[in-house]
Amino acid sequence: MISIIPATEAHADAVWQIFREVIAAGDAYVFEADTSRETFLAYWFAAYVYVAIEGDQVLGSYIVKANHPGRGSHVANASYMVASAARGKGIGGLMCEHSLAEAKSRGFRAMQFNIVVSTNVAAVALWKKHGFAIAGTLPGAFRHETSGYVDALVMFRDLADIGSL
C-alpha cells in the first residue's frame, strides 16, 4: 500500500536519488544534471516536503510552498517527482491530490505551476485531470535537453472546491 507522509531527514538520500534520475533527462525540471546534492536538498527541504512510500521504499516526493511572499502568498506552488522504477502506478496523481488537500489545509486559496514543460504531455494531461488550467504559455522558456527551447506553461487551479485534510 502506498502512503504519503511528511518527509524527514531519513528520506533525504532517497529523495536525492529520485531527483538525480529526474534531472538526468533534462526534459521536465529546470535543474541541470550537475546540480549538487547540497543545492538540491537546501531547495527541496525549504518547503513542506512529503514522500510517497510503500513499505520502506520511497517512490516519490513532492513539495508545497507559497509561490510568492506577502501579497502573493495565498497561492501555493508545488513540485512533484516519481522514481523511474515506480512510474505508471499513479503516484503522480496521488501526490497531486494529496498536495491540493494539504495546500487547502494550510490556508492557500489556489495552486500555481510556474514552468510546466509543454512537451511533457503526460504531466500536462495529469495536471488538467486534477483541475489545473493553462493560464498562459511562455514561448521558448524551457531549454530542453534534446529539443532545445520549448514552450513552458503556467498552470493554475483554484482550491475553493478542495476539502481540507
Place this chain on the structure above:
Amino acid sequence: MISIIPATEAHADAVWQIFREVIAAGDAYVFEADTSRETFLAYWFAAYVYVAIEGDQVLGSYIVKANHPGRGSHVANASYMVASAARGKGIGGLMCEHSLAEAKSRGFRAMQFNIVVSTNVAAVALWKKHGFAIAGTLPGAFRHETSGYVDALVMFRDLADIGSL
C-alpha cells in the same frame, strides 16, 4: 539629466526609502508594508541592481536576474520602482528600456514578469508599450490592500529585437 547606473552600497538607503513608499500602498508589489530593511536589501541586492539618478538624487531602481535556475535561466525577470516625487517623468520607461538592453547584453533571450497587478493599469500599459504581451492571467493571485484579491498577469517579451548595450 537622468542617468541609469549600476547601484552600489552607497545607494542602499535611498533605494530602501523608495521601496518603503512603493509597498506602503499595497497595490503593486507582493512585499507587505512591514517588510524589514534587511529582508528587502538582501532580496534586491541579490540581483543585478541599477539606479536612475539625477545629480545625487536617486529617482528609481530596478533589478534584473534569471527568472529560474538552469533550464529556465535564459529568461530574465526584472522589477522596477520609482520614487513618488519622481513619477510622471518617464523614469519607469527609461529603466524598462535600459533593463531590456542590459538583459540582452547578459545573454538573456526573453524577459518575464511573474505577477503584474492587473489593476495597475499604468504599469500594464507601460510594459505593453515596451513590447511585453500578456502571457496569462492568474485569477485573484494578488491580495490588493484596498480591492482584495485581484487578478495578476504574467507578461513576457522576447529579446530578439533588442540591441546589446
